[in-house]
Amino acid sequence: MKIESILATITLRLITIRPDQSLQDAVDLLAEQNVGALIVVGESGRPLGIISERDIVREASRSEDFLAQPVSRVMTSDLITVSPEDDVEPVIQIMMTRHIRHLPVIDQQRLIGVVSIRDVLKAHVSNIQGEVDTLQAQIMEEQL
Amino acid sequence: MQSVGTDANPLRVAIIGSGPAAFYAASHLFKQEGLQAELDMFERLPTPYGLVRAGVAPDHYKIKSVTRVFSKIASHPRFRFYGSVELGKHISVPDLREHYHQILYATGAQTDRQMGIPGEELTGIHPATEFVGWYNGHPDYGDCTFDLSQRSAAIVGVGNVAIDVARILCLTPDELAVTDMAGHAREALSQSSVQEVHLLARRGPAQAAFTNPEIKELGNLADAEISVLPEEAQLDDLSRAALTAEDDQTTQRKVAILQGYASRKRVGKRRQIYVRFLVSPIELVGSAAGQLVSVRLAKNELYQTEAGTLRPKATDRVEELSAGLLFRSVGYRGEALPGVPFNDRWGVILNEAGRVIDPVTQQPVVGEYCSGWIKRGPSGVIGTNKADSVESVNCMLEDLDSGSILRPSEPEPSKMEGLVRERQPNYFSWANWQHLDEIERRNGEADGRSREKFTRVKDMRAAIGR
Numbered sequence: 001m002k003i004e005s006i007l008a009t010i011t012l013r014l015i016t017i018r019p020d021q022s023l024q025d026a027v028d029l030l031a032e033q034n035v036g037a038l039i040v041v042g043e044s045g046r047p048l049g050i051i052s053e054r055d056i057v058r059e060a061s062r063s064e065d066f067l068a069q070p071v072s073r074v075m076t077s078d079l080i081t082v083s084p085e086d087d088v089e090p091v092i093q094i095m096m097t098r099h100i101r102h103l104p105v106i107d108q109q110r111l112i113g114v115v116s117i118r119d120v121l122k123a124h125v126s127n128i129q130g131e132v133d134t135l136q137a138q139i140m141e142e143q144l
Numbered sequence: 145m146q147s148v149g150t151d152a153n154p155l156r157v158a159i160i161g162s163g164p165a166a167f168y169a170a171s172h173l174f175k176q177e178g179l180q181a182e183l184d185m186f187e188r189l190p191t192p193y194g195l196v197r198a199g200v201a202p203d204h205y206k207i208k209s210v211t212r213v214f215s216k217i218a219s220h221p222r223f224r225f226y227g228s229v230e231l232g233k234h235i236s237v238p239d240l241r242e243h244y245h246q247i248l249y250a251t252g253a254q255t256d257r258q259m260g261i262p263g264e265e266l267t268g269i270h271p272a273t274e275f276v277g278w279y280n281g282h283p284d285y286g287d288c289t290f291d292l293s294q295r296s297a298a299i300v301g302v303g304n305v306a307i308d309v310a311r312i313l314c315l316t317p318d319e320l321a322v323t324d325m326a327g328h329a330r331e332a333l334s335q336s337s338v339q340e341v342h343l344l345a346r347r348g349p350a351q352a353a354f355t356n357p358e359i360k361e362l363g364n365l366a367d368a369e370i371s372v373l374p375e376e377a378q379l380d381d382l383s384r385a386a387l388t389a390e391d392d393q394t395t396q397r398k399v400a401i402l403q404g405y406a407s408r409k410r411v412g413k414r415r416q417i418y419v420r421f422l423v424s425p426i427e428l429v430g431s432a433a434g435q436l437v438s439v440r441l442a443k444n445e446l447y448q449t450e451a452g453t454l455r456p457k458a459t460d461r462v463e464e465l466s467a468g469l470l471f472r473s474v475g476y477r478g479e480a481l482p483g484v485p486f487n488d489r490w491g492v493i494l495n496e497a498g499r500v501i502d503p504v505t506q507q508p509v510v511g512e513y514c515s516g517w518i519k520r521g522p523s524g525v526i527g528t529n530k531a532d533s534v535e536s537v538n539c540m541l542e543d544l545d546s547g548s549i550l551r552p553s554e555p556e557p558s559k560m561e562g563l564v565r566e567r568q569p570n571y572f573s574w575a576n577w578q579h580l581d582e583i584e585r586r587n588g589e590a591d592g593r594s595r596e597k598f599t600r601v602k603d604m605r606a607a608i609g610r
Binding site for chain 1 (some may be wrong): 210211386389390451453455492523524527528531
């Protein structure tokens with residue numbers, strides 16, 4: 001199963017923020033859009049990093065006026081990205097072992113979406129469940 | 145306003161398509177306690193069951209037996225079938241919106257992807273879907289012809305469809321005789337001269353998409369033997385490391401099966417299936433007359449992406465494989481339905497968890513839903529559609545509760561029936577299908593087959609006295 005099978009199932013509503021915007025803007029956007037992470041993009045739309053709820057909480061515990069800080073201060077700029085052609089299984093491994101909950105999807109050097117750990121696990125589980133249901137139906141049929 | 149979903153005012157639902165996703169959705173709707181739902185299922189063909197009838201290989205009887213479950217669902221008194229009725233031809237989305245509270249699209253993914261290499265226009269090259277539709281008696285493919293006088297056939301891709309095509313090409317007349325394959329295909333395949341079938345995979349044994357039962361089945365055919373090149377059965381360092389790290393026993397088993405094939409001695413069966421790994425067709429070579437004669441293959445090696453996937457990369461090593469027939473099976477996509485928002489990039493209806501989304505407002509289109517391959521793309525097995533349809537139906541139920549449904553001006557079942565009769569007087573009701581089903585079974589019985597399919601719509605009509 002490939003990442004593209006997941007992309008077909010999620011709305012690719014891209015929520016982005018610029019690096020010079022404040023953490024207050026980031027918090028507002030996260031709340032308003034009901035998402036867990038924002039992709040930080042430069043002027044050209046090129047992804048520069050990702051900022052998650054967790055990054056903001058970490059900053060909040062360190063500084064009192066954290067909301068005034070720029071996004072660039074806390075974002076993760078060492079971005080791991082996926083492509084639609086990537087297999088789902090190794091992506092799950094990476095997300096689990098490196099505690100990553102959101103990954104930007106890049107297709108032909110263009111940012112096209114974000115997949116969350118929920119998206120990949122849901123696809124993986126429903127794939128397995130489908131096989132279980134199919135096998136179960138066949139066994140029931142044999143017993144009839 | 146009187147509430148919808150009661151005896152006096154049942155929830156009226158139109159389901160477009162009649163494959164697994166359509167029937168699983170119907171089943172989940174009928175299961176709701178306290179909800180009175182009336183389901184009208186519209187199908188482009190006179191016959192129901194989508195890919196279970198027209199896609200699942202004819203020698204896979206057990207998989208096809210799921211139709212018994214579907215047939216039971218169809219016996220519900222509030223279920224109606226409109227076969228031979230096509231959305232966009234006989235009825236439109238606005239028509240449906242005038243007659244139903246909710247509409248569910250479950251039309252599947254019918255078209256295949258191209259390979260995008262030179263020579264794809266040559267004679268002898270076919271989408272695997274065409275061949276599958278042809279041998280399964282799908283009326284759209286009855287007139288297709290395949291040059292089975294060729295000695296060597298190549299199949300690009302190693303998903304389960306590719307494996308089905310390879311197996312069907314290698315069945316003996318005796319093996320073919322007991323299947324419910326279309327008569328024209330059974331006859332043509334019984335005379336086939338194809339001796340060699342080459343399955344071509346871009347990546348290595350550990351990344352092959354086929355399942356273990358499918359590849360094992362390919363090794364147990366009556367008059368065909370399977371072989372894998374020993375050097376291609378060996379795992380490269382990256383695959384070995386990934387397999388160890390993931391502790392994926394299914395894939396380990398798959399690799400072991402393939403390595404077993406690599407060390408098999410030939411026993412002199414009539415046909416040979418070669419499963420090739422780490423090769424990509426880069427050009428299809430034709431004769432002066434435009435007939436495919438060979439496939440130019442680049443030898444690949446694997447590299448690891450940042451996300452851990454092992455991807456193929458062409459090396460400068462090239463080989464030429466002689467083949468006069470080629471089937472491509474490199475992915476499928478859905479087709480847009482007239483008047484329904486579509487995500488062209490992924491070949492699915494634009495949706496969120498099954499609710500159709502308006503591309504402009506990014507908000508759900510009231511009353512319209514989708515499920516199955518047209519919702520999520522072509523992934524998973526038949527059973528995967530169950531959970532998928534349950535998710536969509538749960539959205540439908542939530543919206544019914546919140547009152548976010550269509551308010552049709554003509555919800556009476558007789559009104560829709562009248563409209564269908566007017567636009568498509570030759571439509572097939574469920575009773576018509578049951579009649580046809582019985583005739584097909586009877587016609588097959590005499591020769592020891594589960595059924596003898598009708599493959600032309602006019603013959604189906606004639607059979608039931610139209």
